[in-house]
Structure formats: structure tokens, C-alpha cells
Amino acid sequence: MLPLRQFQDFIEQQQLFVRGNRILLAVSGGKDSVLMLHLFKAVGVDVGVAHCNFNLRAGEAQRDENFVALLAKNLGLPFYVTHFDTKKYAAEHKISTQMAARDLRYNWFEEIRLKEEYDYIALAQHQNDAVETVLINLTRGTGISGLHGILPKRDRLIRPLLFLTRQQIEETVAANNIDFVEDSSNASTNYTRNKIRLQVVPHLQEINTNLEKTFAENIARFAELETFLNVQVEKLEAKIINKKADAIYISLVEIEKLNPQKLLLYELLKPYGFGENVVHEILDSLKALSGTHFFSATHQAIINRNDLVIIEKNKMVTANQFIHPTSKSVVFAGNEISLQFTEEIKFEINARKAFVNADKLIFPLALRNWQNGDKFTPLGMRSLKKVSDYFIDEKVPLHLKGTTPILVNGNGEIIWIVGMRQDNRYKLTTATKKVAIFELKIK
């Protein structure tokens, strides 16, 4: 009475796993996951049962756990259970209860999978879940990646019930007198999904009675198209992205050639956290003068001469870091600046070191990045010069302007363009009694 043939055909056709693999089943106790458990048991796959108690509805959650524990015991299967404080986790991470439950369970399943040596984690999502996910993603806004929604296999997750509709599951469970609980942890609180399920999908089914099958076919097409895009973008990355130690370079000529431009630049910049809006801005300003900056959460992009240059933000001095007389060293962007004092008046020609008249220092000193209007007196000169002009004269690429730390005295005067040139006002003189030696240590 169980659809074993279709189940096995689906596993084979989608290459979900192979004979001999061990599968960890996520079983909430609801009809979907309980049917999945019976199907696996019936075809003789080596499985274990994992259950999450999210402590969301005290009595029901315990009832569900007991039900699944007993079911696993009766079937002679290993049983793994965990309890989560979902609300606390959600509050701590500032995410919805829904998202919190999702994160917690996926992390825990993976933990158990590794520890207990299972090959895959099986989730009991069905065709209607997939239909709903596509409609939710479209409604909220999506690209191609939101159109498959739920795939039969992704990494270590498999969904072997995607050959069944919700109705088929209900009929099968009823026809086989399979016991289950009304799943309390499930998304009964999910407003959006319920609205799609109850108010939208039935109307679409009036248009197409095979809606779930049609969507499964759509989804398979979109998943292939996404694969294709990913394959092509990888090739493109290998071809036009030039990763150097200080930054990532993409030639503007190559960006001009991209077709279609928005889509491909978006895909190329996605790993650096740049969104669609920033990509539009970058494309709009390709013809602009050099120097335009764009930011993501983790990176900065800047148009510099013939390249779009992308720098990790943590390689930049983003805020003042203060140096006190007792500071032995200050770490910035993974590198280090050390400070030591000496009364021996010595000097060394080394761009990585600054020998400064310590008597003139007003603590705390600040280490910060370039600011508009910065001026200093380059060593050996007598008058103030704009730091930006100095950078231009020294042919410092624009993007390094943001990553070059500047050591500033407590009175606001620049002491050292770190690694490049110190200020004439702070140089050692015959009157100097105490020397501060700053040293840049690149790691």
C-alpha cells in the first residue's frame, strides 16, 4: 500500500543516495516525516531518527517528542533528540522564531550526522512545500536562486518526499492507518506560507489540476539554469578577476564587455557582499572619474584608473585606534605597529620605521586612515602639503589611500604616513632627548 516503487524510482532518478549509505531522518512526528520514516524502513535503508524539541508549545512539544521516541524504539532505530530554547536564540540573534528554529535544527542535524557517521540528512518536504516556496520567494522578490526553492538534493540534505503532493501524503497515511501527531513545531505560525497554501494555491489548482507536477518541472528547469549560470560565472571569475595580495582587481574593459552586464557584475560581486543597487551604481559611474567608492558590509569597491578594485574592509583602518605611552603595539588590519622609547639618539633609513622626537608627542596618539583635508610636512621639506597631493606624487593607487594608516599626534598634526614618509616637524634634532621608534610589522 505504500508507494515504494515510486519512492525508489525517485531516489534513483534524482541520485539522492546509493545503496549502503546511512541516512539521518528529520522526524517531527507530523504525517510527512512519519510517512518518510515508514518508507525508508520498508525499503530497508539504514536510518536513524532525529527529533528537535523547540520548546515552543510546552505540552505539545513534549507529546511530539514522546511519540517520535516511541516510534523509533518500536522500529528498532537509533533515536537522537535535542531541546532548543528557540525564543532565546531568536532574541539573541535578532531573527524571527521561524528562522531561529531553522538555523538550530539544520546545525544540530549536521552535528549529529557527522558525529554518528550518517551520509545524508533526509527532510520530509513535499511538492506542495516546493510550490509554496516558489510563490513566497517571487512575492517577496527573488532572482533565479529563489525559483527552485526546494531541491531534491543540495549538499548533505536530501528531500526524498518531493515526488508526493500533500494530498497524496494524506491519502497514503490514511489508507495505511499510519499514526502521527499534528506537528506543533511546524509552521502553523507562519502567516505567509499559510496564506499562500490556503488562499492562493487552491485558485492556481483550479487553473491547473496538476499544479504540483507542473511546478516540479518548472523548478527542475530553473535549477538547471542556475547551475548553468554558476558554471559560467565561475569561468568568468577565473578569467577576469585578478586576486592580488592587497586587493581584487577587475579590469573596467572586461566589465564593459559583460553581456548582460548587470546580471554578471552582480554575480561576480556577490561574494563580496555587494547588492543589486550597488551594482547599478557602479555601472552608472563606470565612465566617472576615478575615485568613486562603493561599500558592502564587508568590502569597499573603488574605481581606480582602469580597474574596479575591491578591498576587504578589515584591511582598512576604519576608526581611530589610540596609542598610549604604555602601548607596546597596536594591531590594525592584521598588521602591527610597535612603539618603543630610547634615549639613544639614533636613526635608520627604513620606510617601515619612524624615528620621532618623543618630547613633542601628546598622548594618546591616533592611528587612522586618510581624511579629506589632511596635510603634513614631508620629511626634509618646510611647508605643509596635502596628503592627497603627496599620494598622487608618489603614485599611490587610489584604493591604498583608504588602507594607508596615518599616525596623528594628540594635537592633530600628522607624525607619520605609515610605511611611507614621516613629518619634518617630528624629526630628530640635536636638541632631542628621547626618541620614540614606531615600526610597521606587516604580517
Added chain:
Amino acid sequence: MLPLRQFQDFIEQQQLFVRGNRILLAVSGGKDSVLMLHLFKAVGVDVGVAHCNFNLRAGEAQRDENFVALLAKNLGLPFYVTHFDTKKYAAEHKISTQMAARDLRYNWFEEIRLKEEYDYIALAQHQNDAVETVLINLTRGTGISGLHGILPKRDRLIRPLLFLTRQQIEETVAANNIDFVEDSSNASTNYTRNKIRLQVVPHLQEINTNLEKTFAENIARFAELETFLNVQVEKLEAKIINKKADAIYISLVEIEKLNPQKLLLYELLKPYGFGENVVHEILDSLKALSGTHFFSATHQAIINRNDLVIIEKNKMVTANQFIHPTSKSVVFAGNEISLQFTEEIKFEINARKAFVNADKLIFPLALRNWQNGDKFTPLGMRSLKKVSDYFIDEKVPLHLKGTTPILVNGNGEIIWIVGMRQDNRYKLTTATKKVAIFELKIK
């Protein structure tokens, strides 16, 4: 009060047309197209008004036509009108009234555009039309091409109202006291679109109040992705499709390398009318023995040695063509076989000619393609041989087995494997009194 700035911004941003272009407006008389007309008039573009009367609802259709004619006259604009017998056209072409109206109007608009020298045809579809189209296509089943549904610009069609929602159009028309008619020709009969509009979209809008804007963004992404796919498929075509005179060859090794395979083979074979199911079958039988045949409405595909070979069906002899004593020639697959009689007993060594003992012919003769079980006695031999064995011995590629015509006598005996070998039983002998000369003329 009219949203002229947004209208002009949208035209510019989407590069719909340029200053000086002449635009032919499709005006049904409904609020969408009437608003479009007023917007164009207000910004001073050179436009003409085209109206189709589909004769679907007698009184209303005439009222609509009169309304649009008067509007054009009052605004001093050229007016073009046509009457269609939509039901008759639909019946003749076995398509829905909806489809018939669509075909008729697009064809007629293009005709007027060319004749009257307009640059573009403007249609008054708005953002909600686009939302509905995407949902309809998804519900009915689609690939990426069904996901943009309605684009701002495609070939000579532009849709300059895609920056407005239905609600915004209604508000604008009301606020500006713009007269319009309740469009009788419009899709009030379209069950599917109405269901989506009235029963599905409102629920999605409860989830996302900016649904139309979100869908416009989705659609722009999907359109870019489709462009990308098309660009890549064109490159792939140039690289792996080998078009020869007799057929189109795709190396099986190249097909094996496609990634993802289904999507790309589908796209490559689409121009030859092969659908998704056939593509799946071809991929399933790649490892099969040579000789498997697949058919589309227009083409045959066959796996032959190291290639997938695609042949136009009209290059094949698909049914018997009969030759009567009075036939001077028979045309098949664009080539010709001529017949003439002579009493001069002559002979010529020429594979394109057969010199046959006319006394043995039983009319009508048939020209047909190879059939399983065919046997003949090759000229110079004494015993029957399978035609398929003969083809193998002669190293005839498998796909030519289907395109090589065979001349058959009225008694079923083979007279000539056209262009290759005639039958020994029909050769000229000293007793022959009348000769039939068949000649293959390749065009």
C-alpha cells in the same frame, strides 16, 4: 496632474525610443490605452492611433470604435481602424478566440507600422498585467522565457505604461477626468487571467504591498538571465553545431560535455522543434546503439556513430509517391527523378541514372524510403540481399537510410536504390525492347 516626469524617465531609462521617432499607439478605448494616448500627446511625441474592432460584441465594439475615432479626431491625430472576423479566424486556425485576437492585432499593427512609417508600436500594458502573466505562465508551466512575460521593449513593440500599476492608472484617470470606455474587446472572457487578477494577486499583495514593483524587479532579473542564456547558447551553437548540406551534426562527445546537459541540449535543439521530453529521451539513449530515431514536427534526429544527426523531414521520402507511365518527373525532398522511355537499347555508367527493362514495369511504380525487411538483387549479382546489409557494406550513414529514396515496382520488387544501385532483375538484356531511363536530378 499626469505623471509626465515618470513617463519620460521610464522611456529614457528603458531606452524605449528616441526623440523624433514616430509611435503607433494601440488604443482600445479602455482606460489604460486612453491614458497612454494622453501621456504621449502631453509630451509632444509624434503619434498615430490604431484601433482593432474584433466584432466580438456587436454594439459595444462599434461604440468603442466610435469613441476612439472621435478622440483621435479631437486630438488631431491620424486614426487607423480595421475590422476582424475573430471567430472565423479562430475556427480556421483552430486556436482560441483570445489567441486569434492577439495574432490578428499584432499582424495588423505591424502592417500599419510599416506602411505608415512608424518606428514603434506602443501597447498599454501595465505592471499588474506583467504580474498576472508571470503567475499564469508559472501555473501553466514555463522555463525562463515565461518569467519575464511582458518586457518594456521587444523588437518593435514598446510598453511605456509598465511603470504604472492598475491602481495608479485608475487613480490618474479619475483625477484627470479622462473619458474612456469599458473595453469590451479586452480579456473579460479570459477565465485564467481574471482568476489570477481577482483571486490570487490580492492575497499576494497582503504579503507584499509593493507586489507590482517587486515583480518588475524580478522580471528585469529574469529577462537579463534569459539574455545571458541566449548569448551563451549562440556561442555554443557556433562551436558545436556542424551544418552540412544533407543534415546537421552535433558530436556526441560535445553533447556529453554540456553542463547542464538537459537545459543546453534543449536550447540547441529548440530551433528544430524538439521538446523537453524528446531531449530527455535522447540523453537517456546516448549510450544506446546507433540508429535510435527521434521526431519533432519538422525534423528527425538520429544517433549515428559519433554524432546526433538532425535532418529536415521534408528532405525525407515520408510516404509513397507514385510514378505513372505518363509522369515526366516526380519531385521528392526538393530533388527530382525524371522518367523517359526509349526503344534505343543504350546504357551508361552513371549512378544517377537507372536503365530499366520497361517491359517488366507494373505501373504505378512507387518512390518511397527504406522499409524494414527490404531486399533486392544488386546489379551483377544473382541472389537477394537485405537493403540494410547493402547500406552497411556501402558504409551509408544511418541517417541517409531514411533519406535515400527507393524505386519500387508495382509488384513490390525493388527496381533501384536511387543514386546507388539498380536491381539485377530489371537490367537491360538482349531481349529488352523498350527502355525506361530514370534520372536523379539533385537540386
